[in-house]
Amino acid sequence: MAIISVRSLSVVYGNGVKALDSVDLDIEEGDVVSLIGPSGCGKTTLANMILGVIPPEASVSGSIVVSGIDIIKDRKSLVEKIYRDVGVGYVSQVDTLLPWRTLMDNVILPLQIRGMTDPEHMDRAKYLLGLVGLQGFENAYPHQLSGGMRQRAQLVRALVTDPKILVMDEPFGALDALTRVALQEHLTRIIAETRKTVIFITHDLDEAITIGTKVAVMSKRPGRIKMIKKIDFPYPRDPFKLRSSREFEDIRSELWSSLASEVIAGEQG
Amino acid sequence: MSRAREALVVNGLRILIIAVLVALWEYSADRYISSLIIGKPSLIAVKLYEYILSDLFREDLIFTMQSTILGLFLGIFGGVAFGIIFSHFRLFAKSVEPIILAINALPRPAIAPILVIWFGFGLLSKVMVAFSIVFFIAFFNTLNGIRSINPELLKIARVMGASRVQIMRYIVIPSILSWVFAAFKASTSFALIGAVIGEFVGSTRGLGYRMLILSGYFDTSGVFAILILLMILGYSLIKISERVENIILKWRPPATTSLF
Numbered sequence: 373m374a375i376i377s378v379r380s381l382s383v384v385y386g387n388g389v390k391a392l393d394s395v396d397l398d399i400e401e402g403d404v405v406s407l408i409g410p411s412g413c414g415k416t417t418l419a420n421m422i423l424g425v426i427p428p429e430a431s432v433s434g435s436i437v438v439s440g441i442d443i444i445k446d447r448k449s450l451v452e453k454i455y456r457d458v459g460v461g462y463v464s465q466v467d468t469l470l471p472w473r474t475l476m477d478n479v480i481l482p483l484q485i486r487g488m489t490d491p492e493h494m495d496r497a498k499y500l501l502g503l504v505g506l507q508g509f510e511n512a513y514p515h516q517l518s519g520g521m522r523q524r525a526q527l528v529r530a531l532v533t534d535p536k537i538l539v540m541d542e543p544f545g546a547l548d549a550l551t552r553v554a555l556q557e558h559l560t561r562i563i564a565e566t567r568k569t570v571i572f573i574t575h576d577l578d579e580a581i582t583i584g585t586k587v588a589v590m591s592k593r594p595g596r597i598k599m600i601k602k603i604d605f606p607y608p609r610d611p612f613k614l615r616s617s618r619e620f621e622d623i624r625s626e627l628w629s630s631l632a633s634e635v636i637a638g639e640q641g
Numbered sequence: 642m643s644r645a646r647e648a649l650v651v652n653g654l655r656i657l658i659i660a661v662l663v664a665l666w667e668y669s670a671d672r673y674i675s676s677l678i679i680g681k682p683s684l685i686a687v688k689l690y691e692y693i694l695s696d697l698f699r700e701d702l703i704f705t706m707q708s709t710i711l712g713l714f715l716g717i718f719g720g721v722a723f724g725i726i727f728s729h730f731r732l733f734a735k736s737v738e739p740i741i742l743a744i745n746a747l748p749r750p751a752i753a754p755i756l757v758i759w760f761g762f763g764l765l766s767k768v769m770v771a772f773s774i775v776f777f778i779a780f781f782n783t784l785n786g787i788r789s790i791n792p793e794l795l796k797i798a799r800v801m802g803a804s805r806v807q808i809m810r811y812i813v814i815p816s817i818l819s820w821v822f823a824a825f826k827a828s829t830s831f832a833l834i835g836a837v838i839g840e841f842v843g844s845t846r847g848l849g850y851r852m853l854i855l856s857g858y859f860d861t862s863g864v865f866a867i868l869i870l871l872m873i874l875g876y877s878l879i880k881i882s883e884r885v886e887n888i889i890l891k892w893r894p895p896a897t898t899s900l901f
């Protein structure tokens with residue numbers, strides 16, 4: 373059974389903007405779904421819906437079931453059970469480090485909230501900080517870090533409780549190409565080791581293929597899932613090797629044409 | 642210019658400006674304008690010296706400081722607490738907001754007589770006048786602070802599984818802290834104003850009360866002496882609160898852009 377199941381989900385924001393139009397998406401446990409689509413097509417909206425953070429003024433129809441709980445119909449306290457019992461890691465598209473906390477205090481916030489500040493988890497936080505190249509900055513405040521460093525810190529914060537579900541909204545957007553590829557490799561290793569179910573939003577087609585076991589292409593706004601392509605490369609992956617392979621090229625051009633028709637169509641609307 | 646040099650120049654200029662002003666004042670008093678009207682620095686210094694050595698001074702100072710500080714802290718605490726509670730009940734808040742705005746529009750000197758009738762000639766009525774000003778400053782700043790909380794932060798806290806209390810503790814309180822400090826700094830002088838107004842209206846003690854008595858005797862230099870004391874008191878309160886703010890809000894980025 374799918375751990376996340378979205379059925380004919382439509383979302384209209386308070387100002388009348390229709391962000392999603394009858395979206396259907398099934399995500400099995402262990403799936404890593406890369407979500408790609410033109411800017412403004414509703415990717416962040418879809419992620420927010422699945423996370424259960426629905427803007428109160430939006431009108432929503434359809435259903436979202438996560439781990440047996442109906443996000444839209446069930447009581448808030450049940451939705452909160454997902455956060456506590458299943459565990460959700462979230463990397464926001466925008467900067468969400470708390471400016472009054474140091475880097476270290478920021479990444480351990482989820483541990484504090486869930487009462488998990490034991491040495492083992494604290495060590496995990498330090499290990500992850502090292503992995504993304506942030507050791508030595510533990511005591512810096514967010515305003516003393518670069519945009520890319522803040523993004524990496526958000527990634528650590530999302531991983532520190534070892535959640536089962538990981539939702540990442542353009543987590544590597546502000547990084548240079550090299551750091552980006554290195555982090556893609558780390559991420560696939562972490563996912564493979566800890567068996568997570570992942571939604572990975574990106575604008576970068578190569579990245580979508582490198583990370584995803586499935587790539588879902590969204591249409592322009594109002595967003596629908598236009599096609600889903602299975603990516604069968606074994607996990608964890610080596611981005612450098614992958615990208616020079618023939619199969620990668622084939623998948624890439626197939627997805628590219630699907631995406632390009634949306635972007636061109638998008639320019640008219 | 643190096644930092645140390647700049648500090649030297651600034652301090653030097655300050656002393657010079659004050660010295661020139663005081664010298665001009667001393668020179669003009671009784672020469673161009675009667676010292677009965679503008680006082681005279683040398684007379685003021687003598688009055689100040691005599692007053693500070695008297696027992697009255699200790700009594701007055703403690704009285705005014707007590708009402709200022711009590712009014713300040715109770716007002717901040719009450720205003721912040723009420724602001725937080727208020728923001729939890731949206732419809733109630735919307736309905737009551739104009740009433741609160743109207744009450745806040747009352748000039749405080751106008752309600753001071755009522756407060757003295759209700760709370761007597763002692764400390765309590767002065768505390769209440771100060772409180773009645775500070776409370777509203779803290780209340781409105783807290784509301785603004787809560788309204789300007791970054792909704793993304795509330796979102797990530799919720800997804801982390803934070804309870805209402807934890808969201809309060811980890812997100813809301815730290816977010817509004819800089820607003821609370823802004824209210825605190827602005828309130829120090831208002832609390833002092835409130836305390837002095839209270840003393841004007843009805844009291845048996847306090848710096849404001851003493852000033853009123855002295856002005857009844859046309860003791861202009863005496864009045865100036867107390868004004869100077871009030872100035873020092875108000876200024877110290879602001880400086881202390883700035884220090885505390887800088888310690889608690891040490892995470893804030895320093896202002897890097899300067900208009901000049």
Ligand SMILES: Nc1ncnc2c1ncn2[C@@H]1O[C@H](COP(=O)(O)OP(=O)(O)OP(=O)(O)O)[C@@H](O)[C@H]1O
Nearest residue numbers: 385387389391410411412413414415416417418427
């Ligand atoms: N809170 C909101 N109120 C009103 N409209 C909104 C709101 N949030 C998003 N929208 C609109 O919904 C549409 C989809 O937005 P969304 O943020 O989901 O796009 P996206 O696919 O994540 O885009 P990007 O790739 O640029 O991040 C956009 O047209 C946007 O203007």
Ligand SMILES: [Mg+2]
Nearest residue numbers: 415416465541
């Ligand atoms: Mg987005």
